Amino acid sequence: MQHFEESIYRLIVETSTNLPGDVRQAIRKAREAEDRATRSGISLSTIAENIEMAECNVSPICQDTGMPTFVVHTPVGANQIVMKRQIREAVARATKDGKLRTNSVDSLTGANTGDNLGPGTPVIHFEQWEKDEIDVRLILKGGGCENKNIQYSLPTELEGLGKAGRDLDGIRKCILHAVYQAQGQGCSAGFIGVGIGGDRTTGYELAKQQLFRRVDDTNPIPELRELEEYIMENANKLGIGTMGFGGEVTLLGCKIGVMNRLPASFFVSVAYNCWAYRRQGVLLDAQTGAIKEWLYPQGSEQPMRDEAAASSSAGREAAAESERREVVLTTPLTEEQVRSLRVGDIVILNGEMHTGRDALHKYLMDHDSPVDLNGAVIYHCGPVMLKEGDSWKVKAAGPTTSIREEPYQGDIIKKFGIRAVIGKGGMGAKTLKALQEHGAVYLNAIGGAAQYYAECFKNVNGVDFLEFGIPEAMWHLQTEGFAAIVTMDAHGNSLHADVERSSFEKLEQFKEPVFK
Secondary structure, three states, X not given: OOOHHHHHHHHHHHHHHOOOHHHHHHHXXXXXXXXXXXXXXXXXXXXXXXXXXXXXXXXXXXXXXXEEEEEEEEEOOOOHHXXXXXXXXXXXXXXXXXXXXXXXXXXXXXXXXXXXXXXXXXXXXXXXXXXXXXXXXXXXXXXXXXXXXXXXXXXXXXXXXXXXXXXHHHHXXXXXXXXXXXXXXXXXXXXXXXXXXXXXXXXXXXXXXXXXXXXXXXXXXXXXXXXXXXXXXXHHHHOOOHHHOOOOOOEEEEEEEEOOOOOOOOEEEEEEEOOOOEEEEEEEEOXXXXXXXXXXOOHHHOOOXXXXXXXXXXXXXXHHHOOOOEEEEEOOOOHXXXXXXXXXXXXXXXXXXXXXXXXXXXXXXXXXXXXXXXXXXXXXXXXXXXXXXXXXXXXXXXXXXXXHHHHHHHHHHHHXXXXXXXXXXXXXXXXXXXXXHHOOEEEEOXXXXXXXXXXXXXXXXXXXXXXXXXXXXXXXXXXXXXEEEEEEOOOOOEHHHHHHHXXXXXXXXXXXXXXX
């Protein structure tokens, strides 16, 4: 199979950079349902623009290219050892070319392998079948949405919904709760795969397998088809909206599968996937390994650029005419500038900002910063970076989920005089208190919009802690026109807390039984 490795490489590039047509169609429908002047409406327009930019640039849609997970069906007698080696070689090549972020980290030392290869990475599942062709499917599921996966053991008591028993109605409650608990931290609006039954391991596998179904397919099991339709109708009544900003569209797809279980166990497993639903597949010639067919509609079949540009412009104009303000600031920021901001303001940032994720926050708790952070902006981001000669180029740079830094953020704001933190999904009470006490704000960028934000970085001024690995290093980036929304201000206000409280009240309306 002289073409097998090249075909896998093409599959990886297509999956990372070009959102499938069925996913694009779901996002188009969401935009039609959302008021273009709202925060969610503007976010969906930015998402649509980012999708087109990624395809045009052949660069990652989202900087978190996730855990590459392959499912390979092979004819009897195929050499899976050789195929596995070539898949790994294609993954390493795609990483070197900046189509995948360096995401494989030693769990004990924290060391990044730099090529996405290591024990357990990438994930490759082989299955034999009686056909003469090779079917290879790939999903790139980022860490932000992976962290919002959840598993329930029935019977159980669910906040807002009461008792969930071992029946269809208990399953219904679990799925609604899974959507509620994700809020904006999973880059909503999102998709969910649900696995009913199995054990703890196979239940999660079944849930992720559902994400390989087409968005527009129909469940062959009548009870599950009815449940999928119910969830799609009612999950959007929670009002969580895109990025957790509040809105009409919270869920873009729901697929449910079922398997047998032990009498003593009843698991409901939910795999949450962000709007950047990157999965694709190819049918290969078993003799040559050449691509015969793409298994999902390719993104070019659903162009979004013209519509995105027009809608984005109109949305920004409508927003400007509303009560929300657009404020242009240059770093370093002053306390007076920051305290003048309110939740809902759109901030356009120029000047230098610094990336910082888990490793850096842990380090800064006990050490000094290599650069002056007084008045600075910290960006929760693990970018895709490529070295070109002696300089670095930002290839993808959207925000990561901020709540992971909650144990550190308030202390670091106080210690270094940081004035703004950028991320996605919001932060908790400890950080909110620190913002109020020390004069800082939290800015929510659009999760997954890695190409949209990469264009805002005009120069890489330097980097520290490269030994942490490219995603965890502290990058010093010269910024121009970086737009984000104030969602936590220096006056004790939090949009995230408001939306969570409101969605919980709406969740409570689904307590009563629906399925008998």
